[in-house]
Amino acid sequence: MQSTANYLWHTDDLLGQGATASVYKARNKKSGELVAVKVFNTTSYLRPREVQVREFEVLRKLNHQNIIKLFAVEETGGSRQKVLVMEYCSSGSLLSVLESPENAFGLPEDEFLVVLRCVVAGMNHLRENGIVHRDIKPGNIMRLVGEEGQSIYKLTDFGAARELDDDEKFVSVYGTEEYLHPDMYERAVLRKPQQKAFGVTVDLWSIGVTLYHAATGSLPFIPFGGPRRNKEIMYRITTEKPAGAIAGAQRRENGPLEWSYTLPITCQLSLGLQSQLVPILANILEVEQAKCWGFDQFFAETSDILQRVVIHVFSLSQAVLHHVYIHAHNTIAIFQEAVHKQTSVAPQHQEYLFEGHLCVLEPSISAQHIAHTTASSPLTLFSTAIPKGLAFRDPALDVPKFVPKVDLQADYNTAKGVLGAGYQALRLARVLLDGQELMLRGLHWVMEVLQATCRRTLEVVRTSLLYLSSSLGTERSSSVAGTPEIQELKVAAELRSRLRTLAEVLSRCSQNITETQESLSSLSQELVKSRDQVHEDRSIQQIQCCLDKMNFIYKQFKKSRMRPGLGYNEEQIHKLDKMNFSHLAKRLLQVFQEECVQKYQASLVVHGKRMRVVHETRKHLRLVGCSVAACNTEAQGVQESLSKILEELSHQLLQDRAKGAQASPPPTAPYPSPTPKDLLLHMQELCEGMKLLASDLLDNNRIIERLNRVPAAPDV
Structure with a gap:
C-alpha cells in the first residue's frame, strides 16, 4: 500500500504506466471516493524543473467536462514523490474500447459521434487556453459513463503539454510513434537530424489518426509487418501520401504502397457521415504544415457535422437504409439534394411514405417539418432504382487461423x-x-x-x-x-x-x-x-x-x-x-x-x-x-x-x-300523341x-x- 496525506492505493491497482509515471486507482481516506493518482518515478526527476512542473500548471489552468480534472497535488510519505490526484474514469480509455473484439472494425456511428464531440470540445478548450497537448491518442482519451448511461470522453495525460500560441513553434519531440506527425516521427523514431520546428497543427495530425482509428478499428498507415517493425516504410507512407488520401498500406513485403481515399467497407459509419468526415481527415492528415488546416477550420468543419441532424431514409427500390445529415434550418430542397447524392434519385422522382402515410414534401419549406425518424422507423423513399441491397464484406475473409502449436500470445x-x-x-x-x-x-x-x-x-x-x-x-x-x-x-x-x-x-x-x-x-x-x-x-x-x-x-x-x-x-x-x-x-x-x-x-x-x-x-x-x-x-x-x-x-x-292557340283545333287522331x-x-x-x-x-x-x-x- 502507498499513500499521501489524503489518499491511499495499492500498487496492484495499476491503471496505466509510462516512461515517467504510473497511474493507480486510489481512494480518499475520509470519503472513500475513487480517484486516479499519477505517481512520478525517479526518471521524471531527471527532467528540467520547468518540465517537471509543466503538467501541474497546465491542468490547474484547465476546467472543462472533456478534460480530466485535477483535484490536488500531493506527495508520498516516504520518498516524497509527486502525486497528481485526478478524476477517475471507471470505463478505461478509448484504446481499451477499441481493443474490445466488439469494436474490431470501429465504433458504432452514435458512439463515434460522441467521441468526436468530446474530443473537439476538449481540444477547443485547450486552444482557447493556448495549450498544445502533443500526445493525442486513444490511450490518452478516457471514458466515463454518465448518470444516464451515456459515454463521456476526457482528454488526459498532459505530461507533454505546454503553452503555445497558434503562431509559435517548438523543437522538442514528444508523443507515441503511430500517432506522431511525420516531421516529428523522422526525428524521434528514425533519429534523423533535422532542424524543423513544429507548430500546434501537430495535434491535428494525431487527432486525424485517432479519429480514423476510432472509425475503423485500425491505424490509417500500415507497412507490411506493422508500424513498429518497418519504420522506414511507415515514414514513406506518411510522407508520400497523395493529397486527398486518408490511408495507406503495404500489403506484402517490398510491395507497392496502396492508397485509400474512403473509409473501408467494414466501417460501421453510414455513407452520409463518411461523406462529411473524409474531407476533414484528408485535410488534417496533411504532411506539409502549410497545406494542413488550422484549428479554426477544423473546429468549424467538425462543429458543422455535430450541429446536423440525421434523417433516416430507406430506399424501397434499392433496399438500402441511408443516413442523411442536414441542418435543421435547411429546406426540403437541400434535403432532397442530399438524398440525391447518396441514392442518385433526382429530387423530382423522390416520393416518400412515413409510417404508412404519404409525405408530400414542399421544396421551399424547412426540413424541420420532416417527421422524427429512426433506423427502425425511417422515411420510405420511392424511386426508379434497381434493387441492389446492402454492400458488405464477408466476415469470413477477416478470420485468422490458429497456429498448430500452443502459443499463448x-x-x-x-x-x-x-x-x-x-x-x-x-x-x-x-x-x-x-x-x-x-x-x-x-x-x-x-x-x-x-x-x-x-x-x-x-x-x-x-x-x-x-x-x-x-x-x-x-x-x-x-x-x-x-x-x-x-x-x-x-x-x-x-x-x-x-x-x-x-x-x-x-x-x-x-x-x-x-x-x-x-x-x-x-x-x-x-x-x-x-x-x-x-x-x-x-x-x-x-x-x-x-x-x-x-x-x-x-x-x-x-x-x-x-x-x-x-x-x-x-x-x-x-x-x-x-x-x-x-x-x-x-x-x-x-x-x-x-x-x-x-x-x-x-x-x-x-x-x-x-x-x-x-x-x-x-x-x-x-x-x-x-x-x-x-x-x-x-x-x-x-x-x-x-x-x-x-x-x-x-x-x-x-x-x-x-x-296553335290561334289556329283551329286539329281533328282527333286515332291514337293519342x-x-x-x-x-x-x-x-x-x-x-x-x-x-x-x-x-x-x-x-x-x-x-x-x-x-x-x-x-x-x-x-x-
Whole structure:
C-alpha cells in the first residue's frame, strides 16, 4: 500500500504506466471516493524543473467536462514523490474500447459521434487556453459513463503539454510513434537530424489518426509487418501520401504502397457521415504544415457535422437504409439534394411514405417539418432504382487461423481476431434482417396506398355510372327520342347512344379496378406470410449463442497469456478450447452464410419481382384513371350538347304552342300523341337533369385529376 496525506492505493491497482509515471486507482481516506493518482518515478526527476512542473500548471489552468480534472497535488510519505490526484474514469480509455473484439472494425456511428464531440470540445478548450497537448491518442482519451448511461470522453495525460500560441513553434519531440506527425516521427523514431520546428497543427495530425482509428478499428498507415517493425516504410507512407488520401498500406513485403481515399467497407459509419468526415481527415492528415488546416477550420468543419441532424431514409427500390445529415434550418430542397447524392434519385422522382402515410414534401419549406425518424422507423423513399441491397464484406475473409502449436500470445491474438469477425457477422446479420423487415413493411404500405387509390377511383366510376344510368333509364325520354319527324330529336338520340357507350366503358373500368384490388389483396397476403417468416427467424439468436461461448474461451485465453507457461493438463484443456473455438467460429459463419446472407439475397430477388408488380399496377391504375377522366370529360361535353338541344326544342315547342292557340283545333287522331305541353314539360325536366349531370361529371373529373397527381406507388 502507498499513500499521501489524503489518499491511499495499492500498487496492484495499476491503471496505466509510462516512461515517467504510473497511474493507480486510489481512494480518499475520509470519503472513500475513487480517484486516479499519477505517481512520478525517479526518471521524471531527471527532467528540467520547468518540465517537471509543466503538467501541474497546465491542468490547474484547465476546467472543462472533456478534460480530466485535477483535484490536488500531493506527495508520498516516504520518498516524497509527486502525486497528481485526478478524476477517475471507471470505463478505461478509448484504446481499451477499441481493443474490445466488439469494436474490431470501429465504433458504432452514435458512439463515434460522441467521441468526436468530446474530443473537439476538449481540444477547443485547450486552444482557447493556448495549450498544445502533443500526445493525442486513444490511450490518452478516457471514458466515463454518465448518470444516464451515456459515454463521456476526457482528454488526459498532459505530461507533454505546454503553452503555445497558434503562431509559435517548438523543437522538442514528444508523443507515441503511430500517432506522431511525420516531421516529428523522422526525428524521434528514425533519429534523423533535422532542424524543423513544429507548430500546434501537430495535434491535428494525431487527432486525424485517432479519429480514423476510432472509425475503423485500425491505424490509417500500415507497412507490411506493422508500424513498429518497418519504420522506414511507415515514414514513406506518411510522407508520400497523395493529397486527398486518408490511408495507406503495404500489403506484402517490398510491395507497392496502396492508397485509400474512403473509409473501408467494414466501417460501421453510414455513407452520409463518411461523406462529411473524409474531407476533414484528408485535410488534417496533411504532411506539409502549410497545406494542413488550422484549428479554426477544423473546429468549424467538425462543429458543422455535430450541429446536423440525421434523417433516416430507406430506399424501397434499392433496399438500402441511408443516413442523411442536414441542418435543421435547411429546406426540403437541400434535403432532397442530399438524398440525391447518396441514392442518385433526382429530387423530382423522390416520393416518400412515413409510417404508412404519404409525405408530400414542399421544396421551399424547412426540413424541420420532416417527421422524427429512426433506423427502425425511417422515411420510405420511392424511386426508379434497381434493387441492389446492402454492400458488405464477408466476415469470413477477416478470420485468422490458429497456429498448430500452443502459443499463448498468438492464440490470444487469433481468438481476438476471430471473435471480432464474429461480432461483425452478428451486426451484419441484424442489418440484413432489419432490411428484410423494412422491405416488407414498405411494400405493405404501398399496397395500402394502392388499395386506397383503387377505392377512390372505383367510387368516382360508380358515381358517374349512377348518374348516367339515371339519365338514360327514364321512359319519358325514350318516347321523346322516338319522335322521328323532329331532326333535333334524332341528334339527341345519337348523343344518348354515345352516353350509353361511355357508360359501358366506365363499367369495364370498374371491373378492371375490382380485378386489380383482388391482385393487390393476394400480394398483401404474400407479404404477411413473408413478414411472419422474418419474425420467426432465429439466426441472430444462433449467432449470439456461438459468440457467448467463444467469448468465454477468449477470456480464458486472455488470462492464460499473462502466465509464463501451462502445465500438461492445462495445455490439453487449452488445445481442446482451441478446437471448440474453431468449431464455434465455423458454425457461426455457416449460420451467417446459409441463414442470413442466402435468405437476404433470395428476399432481394422476390422484392425486385414485387416492385415490378407494384410499378405495373401503378401504371395501370394511372391509365385507368386517365380513361375514367376522359370518359367523364366526353360525357360532360355530350351532356352539355344534349342540354343545348333540349333547350332549343323546348323553345321551339313554346313557339308552336303559341301558334296553335290561334289556329283551329286539329281533328282527333286515332291514337293519342304527346301534346306540345307534355313535350315542353319533359324537355324542361331533361334540360335541368342534363345540367346537373354535367356538373356532377365535372366534379368527378376533378377527383380523378387529384388521384392522378397523388404518388400511389414507386416506379421500379
